[in-house]
Amino acid sequence: MTDSIRRLHPLLRGLTNVFAVGYFAGCLLLLGWAFSVSSGDRPDASLAGVWPVLATLPVRVIVLVAVHLLDVGQVAIVLGVCVGALANAIVIGATVEALRGDSGRAGPAA
Template sequence: MPGTDAHAGRSPLHRLGRNLRNPFALGYLGICVATVVWTVVVTVMDDSGESMAGVVPVLATAPASLVLLVLPDARAMFVVAVVLGALVNASIIGWCAHALSRGGRPDPTR
C-alpha cells in the first residue's frame, strides 16, 4: 500500500535525508562552509578587488557547481552554484558511505 509506514523509507526525500545525515557527508558540508567563510573574509579584506578566493569553493563543489556557474553572472548565482554543488556532492558521498558500510547485505529500505 503506497501510504503505509513500510513504504516511507522508499521516498526519495527520505533517502536524500539519510545520505546528508551521514558523518562523511556532514564533514564535507562543513569543509564547504569553511571555504565559503574563508572566501568572504579574504574578499572583504582585499582592497584591490582582484581576489581569486572564489575559485576555492567552486572547485570544492565541482562538478555540479561548474555546470551551474554558466548561469547569468551575479553573486547570487555563485552562491546557488556552490550550495547546490555541495548538496549534490554530499548526497553522493553519503550514498557511497552507506552502500560501503552495508557490504554485501541488501538495502533494508528497498
C-alpha cells in the same frame, strides 16, 4: 508512501553520515573564508573564490551554467556552491551507506 518518496529516502539518509556532513560544512566554511578574504584590499583576494568552486565540482559546473543565464552576480556564486556542496554531500553519503552495507538486510544464503 509514493514511489518517488521511497526513492528519495535513501539519498536523504545519506546526509546523516558524518563524512557527508563534514564535507558540506567544509564547503560552507570555504565559502565564508572566501568572502571574508575577498572583502579586504589584498592583491591576491580575487583568487580566494576559486577554492569553494573547486571543492564543489563537478555539480558546480552544471549549476554555473544554469545560474549564469540569470546573471545575478555574487548570488550565483553562493547559490552554486551551496547546491553543488549539497549534491556532492548526498553522493558522498549514499556511497558510504552503500559501501557500509545494510546489516538488517538479509543476504544470499550461503
